[in-house]
Amino acid sequence: xxxxxxxxxxxxxxxxxxxxxxxxxxxxxxxxxxxxxxxxxxxxxxxxxxxxxxxxxxxxxxxxxxxxxxxxxxxxxxxxxxxxxxxxxxxxxxxxxxxxxxxxxxxxxxxxxxxxxxxxxxxxxxxxxxxxxxxxxxxxxxxxxxxxxxxxxxxxxxxxxxxxxxxxxxxxxxxxxxxxxxxxxxxxxxxxxxxxxxxxxxxxxxxxxxxxxxxxxxxxxxxxxxxxxxxxxxxxxxxxxxxxxxxxxxxxxxxxxxxxxxxxxxxxxxxxxxxxxxxxxxxxxxxxxxxxxxxxxxxxxxxxxxxxxxxxxxxxxxxxxxxxxxxxxxxxxxxxxxxxxxxxxxxxxxxxxxxxxxxxxxxxxxxxxxxxxxxxxxxxxxxxxxxxxxxxxxxxxxxxxxxxxxxxxxxxxxxxxxxxxxxxxxxxxxxxxxxxxxxxxxxxxxxxxxxxxxxxxxxxxxxxxxxxxxxxxxxxxxxxxxxxxxxxxxxxxxxxxxxxxxxxxxxxxxxxxxxxxxxxxxxxxxxxxxxxxxxxxxxxxxxxxxxxxxxxxxxxxxxxxxxxxxxxxxxxxxxxxxxxxxxxxxxxxxxxxxxxxxxxxxxxxxxxxxxxxxxxxxxxxxxxxxxxxxxxxxxxxxxxxxxxxxxxxxxxxxxxxxx
DNA sequence: AAAAGGCTATTTTTT
DNA sequence: ATAGCCTTTT
Numbered sequence: 001x002x003x004x005x006x007x008x009x010x011x012x013x014x015x016x017x018x019x020x021x022x023x024x025x026x027x028x029x030x031x032x033x034x035x036x037x038x039x040x041x042x043x044x045x046x047x048x049x050x051x052x053x054x055x056x057x058x059x060x061x062x063x064x065x066x067x068x069x070x071x072x073x074x075x076x077x078x079x080x081x082x083x084x085x086x087x088x089x090x091x092x093x094x095x096x097x098x099x100x101x102x103x104x105x106x107x108x109x110x111x112x113x114x115x116x117x118x119x120x121x122x123x124x125x126x127x128x129x130x131x132x133x134x135x136x137x138x139x140x141x142x143x144x145x146x147x148x149x150x151x152x153x154x155x156x157x158x159x160x161x162x163x164x165x166x167x168x169x170x171x172x173x174x175x176x177x178x179x180x181x182x183x184x185x186x187x188x189x190x191x192x193x194x195x196x197x198x199x200x201x202x203x204x205x206x207x208x209x210x211x212x213x214x215x216x217x218x219x220x221x222x223x224x225x226x227x228x229x230x231x232x233x234x235x236x237x238x239x240x241x242x243x244x245x246x247x248x249x250x251x252x253x254x255x256x257x258x259x260x261x262x263x264x265x266x267x268x269x270x271x272x273x274x275x276x277x278x279x280x281x282x283x284x285x286x287x288x289x290x291x292x293x294x295x296x297x298x299x300x301x302x303x304x305x306x307x308x309x310x311x312x313x314x315x316x317x318x319x320x321x322x323x324x325x326x327x328x329x330x331x332x333x334x335x336x337x338x339x340x341x342x343x344x345x346x347x348x349x350x351x352x353x354x355x356x357x358x359x360x361x362x363x364x365x366x367x368x369x370x371x372x373x374x375x376x377x378x379x380x381x382x383x384x385x386x387x388x389x390x391x392x393x394x395x396x397x398x399x400x401x402x403x404x405x406x407x408x409x410x411x412x413x414x415x416x417x418x419x420x421x422x423x424x425x426x427x428x429x430x431x432x433x434x435x436x437x438x439x440x441x442x443x444x445x446x447x448x449x450x451x452x453x454x455x456x457x458x459x460x461x462x463x464x465x466x467x468x469x470x471x472x473x474x475x476x477x478x479x480x481x482x483x484x485x486x487x488x489x490x491x492x493x494x495x496x497x498x499x500x501x502x503x504x505x506x507x508x509x510x511x512x513x514x515x516x517x518x519x520x521x522x523x524x525x526x527x528x529x530x531x532x533x534x535x536x537x538x539x540x541x542x543x544x545x546x547x548x549x550x551x552x553x554x555x556x557x558x559x560x561x562x563x564x565x566x567x568x569x570x571x572x573x574x575x576x577x578x579x580x581x582x583x584x585x586x587x588x589x590x591x592x593x594x595x596x597x598x599x600x601x602x603x604x605x606x607x608x609x610x611x612x613x614x615x616x617x618x619x620x621x622x623x624x625x626x627x628x629x630x631x632x633x634x635x636x637x638x639x640x641x642x643x644x645x646x647x648x649x650x651x652x653x654x655x656x657x658x659x
Numbered sequence: 660a661a662a663a664g665g666c667t668a669t670t671t672t673t674t
Numbered sequence: 675a676t677a678g679c680c681t682t683t684t
Contacts, residue, residue: 056674
């Protein structure tokens with residue numbers, strides 16, 4: 001096992017009381033957390049069940065778990081909790097949600113369903129339903145800030161509307177016995193705040209709490225952390241304020257200094273030795289980030305030598321940019337006989353990926369792109385999951401609405417409207433309401449509804465009795481979904497969708513087979529809701545180039561990074577105006593730079609097409625913040641000393657106003 | 660129930 | 675420019 005440097009050692013062996021580890025980019029923060037867990041178990045004889053490590057992503061949790069497993073070398077780790085914040089919340093709710101007035105078979109609904117709910121509520125309140133998204137995100141913001149419905153206040157119209165809808169939205173959720181993703185944090189907060197018995201139980205369970213990427217925590221998560229700590233204060237918070245790039249989602253990097261105020265005996269350790277990047281990259285990154293105000297000062301250093309200068313490419317336009325970058329990669333890979341996965345192209349916003357995709361396809365370079373449709377947004381997956389959700393929790397209205405007519409069961413919209421109104425009136429779920437004799441619908445509709453609901457009940461019984469996954473295997477066919485797919489689109493499409501469903505079933509099986517994995521359908525489903533992509537380990541092994549937004553690149557590293565579109569209006573983004581927003585853009589730039597191990601290339605265009613118009617972007621201000629001696633302009637394309645013949649020619653043509 | 664037309668947005672999205 | 679989404683139309 002690699003030796004720890006002195007500050008790392010200090011962080012690992014500080015056992016009692018609150019600790020903040022300021023971990024610069026590439027300074028080995030994951031190593032500190034994993035080693036500390038191992039230290040607690042092996043040297044301090046702490047039972048693994050009393051240790052809880054929290055991350056933000058499933059991937060980080062998975063990695064940490066496997067690294068701890070390796071380092072423990074057979075030491076028992078039974079009961080050790082290494083999970084995402086949301087998974088921790090889910091575990092708390094799984095045990096205690098009944099104390100909050102929900103029934104045990106609750107479902108977690110996806111953001112799409114939650115938007116639909118908001119839309120319906122707005123319609124009922126005859127508010128403007130085109131604002132549903134804005135309202136939903138304000139509600140989500142309330143929840144992320146740790147604000148309960150009755151506490152929600154706002155200064156602006158939209159916020160007040162959102163505060164109002166928040167209350168009714170929460171009531172609808174609870175009528176469906178459902179929670180949304182934000183509730184996985186907020187409800188546990190409420191539980192621990194209001195219910196002393198539960199609070200003590202959880203505080204006794206979690207005696208050592210370690211939080212990764214602490215700068216990304218939001219107000220609700222901070223509240224949750226504090227409640228879990230009780231009086232013991234055994235917190236290890238690891239984070240880097242310079243990598244806080246999610247403030248627009250409610251992340252509060254201020255949670256770092258807040259620790260210093262809330263815990264007077266807070267111990268602070270700085271990790272400043274960087275093991276990732278060569279000197280010039282680091283010095284440049286330091287200079288850039290030094291332009292931001294700091295509560296804690298850090299200065300990264302490295303023993304890896306100066307390395308290359310930072311290369312800067314000035315390109316004629318976005319197509320040229322893509323071509324130059326791809327050519328540079330092809331050339332370099334050929335020279336080194338390296339792999340595609342050694343290179344990453346990073347950009348501020350998704351649309352910038354387009355020209356790069358084209359260029360990569362032309363060059364036959366395999367790539368993987370961040371973002372895109374998540375597995376769970378595919379309609380066949382949503383359909384199938386609706387059925388499963390209904391089997392667990394028939395009161396799940398969004399699931400009911402989707403499943404009841406997919407495939408069509410000749411239940412018309414007027415029937416569903418009547419059912420909805422009736423259910424609302426009596427405060428029942430749709431499923432409960434459809435049995436009521438007082439429901440006024442045509443006999444034909446009633447029979448259809450009863451038929452469907454009866455099937456749900458039968459199937460629920462059936463899967464309770466047999467092996468779970470095989471029982472589900474036959475479900476798509478049983479409901480005529482296969483037929484439906486074939487009627488819908490062409491054959492190839494139907495086959496692909498069918499395979500996606502099989503893929504989902506395989507995944508459920510894998511989850512079930514994990515150590516302390518979810519067992520019942522309810523557990524598996526709720527666990528699934530916390531993923532957004534289909535996770536397969538073999539995906540990590542593919543030799544593909546990475547195209548990614550700067551946001552999605554956080555936490556990753558690559559031998560070579562191409563940070564493209566280093567232009568004003570793009571990075572910093574044109575919507576960022578306030579000093580705080582510019583600072584966040586700067587952190588984004590900093591995150592991009594520090595992903596690179598030994599070669600960093602920046603690129604920018606002279607001309608770019610935006611909303612159908614040609615614009616001539618200025619070089620990003622962040623470029624000016626890099627010391628000149630570290631910047632190596634390719635050709636003589638330095639913006640100050642123009643210019644390269646081809647670019648000059650391009651520019652001339654452009655001035656003459658021709659293609 | 661499907662097609663067509665029109666309108667609007669167009670930053671980032673760990674769960 | 676363009677795509678995606680919503681409404682209206684047939």
